[in-house]
Amino acid sequence: MLKRLLLTGAAGGLGRAIRPHLARFAETVRVSDIADLGAVAPHEEAVRCDLSDAAAVRDLVAGCDGIVHLGGISVEDKFSKIVGANIVGLYNLYEAARAEGQPRILFASSNHTIGFYRQDEHLDAAAPLRPDGLYGVSKCFGEALARMYFEKFGQETALVRIGSCMEKPTNYRMLSTWMSYEDFLALIGCIFRAPRLGCPVIWGVSDNDTRWWDNSAVSYLGWRPRDNAERFRAELEASLPRPAPDAPMALYQGGQFTQDPIFEEK
Ligand code: NAI
Ligand code: 15L
Numbered sequence: 001m002l003k004r005l006l007l008t009g010a011a012g013g014l015g016r017a018i019r020p021h022l023a024r025f026a027e028t029v030r031v032s033d034i035a036d037l038g039a040v041a042p043h044e045e046a047v048r049c050d051l052s053d054a055a056a057v058r059d060l061v062a063g064c065d066g067i068v069h070l071g072g073i074s075v076e077d078k079f080s081k082i083v084g085a086n087i088v089g090l091y092n093l094y095e096a097a098r099a100e101g102q103p104r105i106l107f108a109s110s111n112h113t114i115g116f117y118r119q120d121e122h123l124d125a126a127a128p129l130r131p132d133g134l135y136g137v138s139k140c141f142g143e144a145l146a147r148m149y150f151e152k153f154g155q156e157t158a159l160v161r162i163g164s165c166m167e168k169p170t171n172y173r174m175l176s177t178w179m180s181y182e183d184f185l186a187l188i189g190c191i192f193r194a195p196r197l198g199c200p201v202i203w204g205v206s207d208n209d210t211r212w213w214d215n216s217a218v219s220y221l222g223w224r225p226r227d228n229a230e231r232f233r234a235e236l237e238a239s240l241p242r243p244a245p246d247a248p249m250a251l252y253q254g255g256q257f258t259q260d261p262i263f264e265e266k
Contacts, residue, residue, distance in 0.1 A: 002065050002066045002192060004028045004030055004065060004066075005022060005025055005029050005192075006029075006030045007030070007070065008067070008069050008071030008093075009108070010031035011035040011036060012035075012070060014165055014166075015033065015070050022068075024189065025188060027043070028043055028044070028045060030044070030045045030046075030063075030064060031044055032048070033048065033049075033071060034049065034051070051084075051092060052088045052092065053092070057089070057095075057096045058095075061097055062100050063100075064100070065101070065103050065104075066103050066105075067097065067106065068106045069106060069107050071085070072108075073086055073138070076135045077134070078264070078266075079134055079263075082134050083138075086135075087138055091145065093105075098155065104158075105146070106158045106160055107158065109139045109159050109161045109162065110135070110136065111161055111163050111253060111254060112133065113129050113131050113161060115131060115254015116252060117212075118252060119253055121212065123213050124214040124217060125201035125203075132257045133260045134262065139161075142159075146199055150198070156199060159200065160202045161201060161203050161204055162204035163179050163203070163205040164179065165178075165180075165184050165204060167181070169229045171243075172242060172250070173250070176210045177211075178205070179204045179227075180226075180227035183227050184204065186225070187202070187225075190221045190222050190223040194221050203215050206227040206229060207224075207227065209230045210230075
């Protein structure tokens with residue numbers, strides 16, 4: 001059991017979904033976001049914080065023995081927005097962790113680090129990066145930064161390349177990329193309980209029949225995802241036309257993100 005687990009990005013979609021369940025892993029949960037955090041439970045502490053503010057992030061991390069780092073820009077956006085939250089913000093988090101006893105970190109990386117692979121390719125953690133936009137590039141930076149802090153200082157991080165973590169798959173691609181909230185929570189438990197973590201890449205995906213990613217390199221963590229997106233196939237087929245075989249949604253692992261432009265600064 002952790003003493004104090006920090007959850008960044010607690011006001012976001014994924015943060016809101018897992019927040020009520022984190023008392024499983026820690027006596028106190030410090031929830032943080034730049035946005036309003038809503039009602040605070042008795043086992044929680046709420047801290048409004050902009051990840052690009054180094055001094056505030058140092059205070060945020062102080063006293064925590066684990067961090068689930070979800071905060072940041074989560075889709076393609078202007079470079080200036082991505083830089084503040086995902087580049088400067090990540091550096092601030094790792095410098096704070098270095099100064100505050102090196103709490104273990106779960107970094108929410110993304111499948112958009114490898115989005116330009118085709119959907120008929122199967123990947124393990126050794127596959128070279130193929131980001132599909134500036135957002136994906138920022139997650140590649142995050143993985144590289146975490147790896148450097150591991151090699152140089154022994155800071156442990158789980159680099160979780162999340163596929164699509166939401167209540168249920170909402171398109172055909174997500175039958176391959178979906179991860180259930182329960183499987184993610186089980187993964188969080190394995191990451192913080194492992195006697196030795198290191199700095200592994202972990203594919204954040206449920207046990208979907210049509211998944212593309214191989215987690216055998218991290219079997220030592222004991223994570224066995226239980227959900228399978230296949231149970232939603234009939235519902236999807238009844239409600240959504242299948243994309244054309246040459247559409248980006250059907251061709252690339254990153255789906256539509258491969259088609260995003262470089263957004264202009266204004
Ligand atoms: P989200 O966009 O709903 O939540 C992100 C949160 O970060 C927001 O509440 C936002 O206010 C906060 N944030 C943004 N900039 C900030 C800043 N400068 N300082 C402090 N907080 C800031 O995203 P979601 O879906 O909840 O994803 C959470 C994390 O997981 C993100 O890092 C995302 O990149 C990653 N991820 C999520 C996937 C998913 O399927 N939900 C898939 C792959 C990665
Ligand atoms: C992500 O990285 C995004 O944060 C999330 O909003 C989803 O779009 C997900 O990837 C996905 O690829 O489905």
